[in-house]
Amino acid sequence: MVNFSNTVFKYKSEEDKSPTICGLNLDVKAGEVVALTGESGCGKTTIVRLINGLCPNFYEGDVTGDISVNGQNPSTQALFETAGCVGSIFQNPRTQFFNVDTTSEIIFAAENRGLDKQEIQNRFENVVSSFHIQKLLGRSIFELSGGEKQKIACASVAMMENDIIVMDEPSSNLDLCGIEQLRRIIEKWKAEGKTIIIAEHRLYYLRDLLDRLLVMEDGELIRSLNADEIRHLSTDKVNELGIRSLSMRDLLKGSVSQRGKEASGYRISELSYHYKSSDKGMCVRDLEIPTGQITAVIGLNGSGKTTFAKALCGLLKTQKDSIYIDGRKLSRKDRLRECFMVMQDVNSQLFSDSVMGELMLSYTERADKTRDEKEYVTKAEAILRDLDLYEVRERHPLSLSGGQKQRVAIADAVAADKRLIVFDEPTSGLDHKHMLEVADILKKLANMGKAILIITHDMELIKSCVGRVITMENGKPVDNYCLQDSNLNLLFEYFNKVITGHEPVTI
């Protein structure tokens, strides 16, 4: 169905570098479900783009060797022709919609193909009932959660009734519940005999669906595992391959590594916020965010995690807030000064034209202006060295890689002497190695005596660095415990509860 023989691909923008794909040979048969994994930059996304034709028709570059998708070559035919047999799901649910309302988006591809009106109506009704998305119809995509958006994207692809479906890191922006729904959609498509190729870091949800798992490195396939091997892969082997865990059960067994020492921190005696436009909101009473420790806030989308974090940092004008540190009450403005939030989309928080400039921007905001600027530069350089950014200190922040940008934002927080740093999904879309790097940095920050709060769905990250877990539901913390070897099962129970307790997706 999909065939690569001796394919080499090189992006036009990277002419001085080695090709992204070097001599790929791959044969995917009809009805197979194949996952491509490997470190960021290994070329898995490029393979997906070669199949749906975006490379080289949209992202320009040179292709040599043969590619055949359903008997056609997507590099030489027009994109809309390839769209007729390949459906694509992308990583970022925010940017894959052409329309603003869900209903139009679902039928968009079918309209483009010029299908008969009655046919579109029939397919639409089928898709809506089999995806259980009645409730999502006619809504603005800006009100939907990541999981809901991805469901609409899948529905839109299902309307096309294509035999081949490619996905580029589809789970990156989803919560556990969203990932489970995505899994069920893939399961349904597999049962319908569709050929599915997924580039992905997170693998646990695909384990029982995969016919083959391909591990890539520097543009080449280095390992190919069949269904049987995937199911019997030992934890050691997974670590050796440097890929993300294949089973949540295995992951949440064993021991947690050494954690930082908790010290008293931010005591929240009451914090509440209610949105004007909806009945949603958040209310937290008697909770402590310790310093010197990494605290994870978990919970589904809409459980109030982000609202809680924003309210804590002083971003929202809360109805009630009494928060203390060392017996001192903090006003909203105090908190804004003491806290920092590293956002998921870190692009929107880098303002300067060089990395060093970014840090100097923080200088102007420091409480102790007594020290002179020179001393501050020395200090900033030390921070950059610490975060492995010294070499790129003169570069434009937006020209850096995703991980580097994230570290620049962290450096800003350290330079501004922030005491509470909040991370919103710091490892979404990261491979195993980079996830561990982030975990190390978080530990380093905690050891500096900072209070670290992370909002995350990434169980592997939690296991590798988090010391305290707060679970939120309906705007309230329902669980709060210190993570230890003996209670790792609490996380697994939570995981199980989440993936079994929600409405069905497929027939």
Next chain:
Amino acid sequence: MELGIDRDNYISVDPRTKMLLLVVFTLIGFRSTDIWIHCGMFTVMVLLMINGRLFAKAAKMFVVFALTLVMDHFADVLIPGGAQAVHIVAKMIRLFMPAIMGFSVMISTVKVSEFIAAFERMHLPDEVTIPFSVMFRFFPTIKEEWNDIRSAMAFRGLGFTMKNLLLRTSLIYECSFVPLLADTALIADELSAAALCRGLGANKKRTYMADVRLRPVDFLLVTVAVLLTVFEFVL
């Protein structure tokens, strides 16, 4: 659920009519000093807002418009010295109202798919249709990005406070626009890639589920627009 039915508006108004009203009313709005013409345009726009279920917005606009009338009425009596300044402010507000309201009606009551259909009915080529429809997809996107950027700036002591806006104007300006441009460029790229993979730009005939056509109400609105133009430019 039957497709192609406009559920956002009580009565469907063709996007072309709304576009025409936006253009004509903006031109008249900037030129006209006649209070009755302004009242007429305001009434049409408020009705379109209510028709599109934008009740809160309609109420807000009503209050603003009423306020300008009140200002005009009482200025001479209450503050004889500063009456002229008050009249100018009132006039300035009224000047922009048709444009702002027309734009708001356009963005909030017309779907992207209805736009594409309307453009197609005018036999415009894809090269015109696609950029225009993407533009309308972009306004809410920019709003979302803008909120993120503002929060990020607040943590850096660059919040949109009076003090910052007055004393560090250029820094605030730079810090908000650099990430906004970078973000939108990236989004535009990903958005185009996704749209192409959904078969946009195929040179065969596209199906339009959106039921876009001229109805009696459109002729009524166009007549109103023509009458106002005649009053303003001819009489």
